[in-house]
Amino acid sequence: MNKPASPPGGRLSNEMMEDEQSATYTVDDALMSSGFGRYQILILSYAGVAWISEAMEMMLLSFVGPSVQLEWNLTAHQESMITSVVFVGELIGAYSWGVISDNYGRRQGFLFTAIVMSGAGLLSAFAPNYASLMALRFLVGIGLGGGPVLSSWFLEFVPAPTRGRWMVIFSVFWTVGTIFEASLAWAVMPTFGWRWLLALSSVPSFLLLLFYAITPESPRFLCMKGRITEAVDVLEKMARLNNVPMPSGRLVSDKNIELDEVSESATLLASAAAGSDGGGKE
Numbered sequence: 001m002n003k004p005a006s007p008p009g010g011r012l013s014n015e016m017m018e019d020e021q022s023a024t025y026t027v028d029d030a031l032m033s034s035g036f037g038r039y040q041i042l043i044l045s046y047a048g049v050a051w052i053s054e055a056m057e058m059m060l061l062s063f064v065g066p067s068v069q070l071e072w073n074l075t076a077h078q079e080s081m082i083t084s085v086v087f088v089g090e091l092i093g094a095y096s097w098g099v100i101s102d103n104y105g106r107r108q109g110f111l112f113t114a115i116v117m118s119g120a121g122l123l124s125a126f127a128p129n130y131a132s133l134m135a136l137r138f139l140v141g142i143g144l145g146g147g148p149v150l151s152s153w154f155l156e157f158v159p160a161p162t163r164g165r166w167m168v169i170f171s172v173f174w175t176v177g178t179i180f181e182a183s184l185a186w187a188v189m190p191t192f193g194w195r196w197l198l199a200l201s202s203v204p205s206f207l208l209l210l211f212y213a214i215t216p217e218s219p220r221f222l223c224m225k226g227r228i229t230e231a232v233d234v235l236e237k238m239a240r241l242n243n244v245p246m247p248s249g250r251l252v253s254d255k256n257i258e259l260d261e262v263s264e265s266a267t268l269l270a271s272a273a274a275g276s277d278g279g280g281k282e
Helices: 008-022 027-034 038-059 061-072 076-104 106-124 130-144 147-155 160-192 194-201 203-210 219-224 228-242 254-281
Strands: none
Touching: 027 160, 027 219, 027 228, 038 061, 038 106, 038 130, 038 147, 038 160, 038 203, 038 228, 061 076, 061 130, 061 160, 061 194, 076 106, 076 130, 076 147, 106 130, 106 147, 106 194, 106 203, 147 160, 160 194, 194 203, 219 228
């Protein structure tokens, strides 16, 4: 007996299911599908506070130096060293936090940055002498070196075609920080002095620690480290908050796609070489 043919509808649905199972997408595909929505606005807000904090810590150097020089009878060279030591620390921090964030995650990178900046920044307000102030401001500089980690973290949630535009918008937070610090110095310095300015300028860094628990890890970092399930979880939360569907299929790393393309190219080259060898023998 001949077996009855399966209905066309059932065959089509099976083919669609197979296509869905074999389909893949990357983090960039998911970001393109999500667009720039509420989730990215929350990420921007957190990273923006960090950028404001960095700008304030840099801007306060021009206000604190002359006051400290007058109070402790410092030479011009000693006063300039209070500023210089921050940049030395920043040079060390820029390399160190980059290595940490690439190996242990963006969240780990900016967590330690916030701890160092807030702790050393607040303790600077209680510095009993010039040497301790120098050491603490050096630590603040190390923390400041981690600023690019947060900007990178933010951009890894932004769709590729609009990253340039949002980087420019993100830079506005630096301007906000400098204006806020100048206003704070104008209000605080004449009455309370430089110690209060140092203490109040560390508040934004403490805000980063306060909201750290709800910050997500970069899905790109998770994907590159092979933590696909965690990356999918972050992308699903992003899609839900932005009220958009997730791409169908399974998430794959860009690295895997590149390796597949290289492997495919190598196979084609090997086949072409074998064909040319065969043709030569004939």
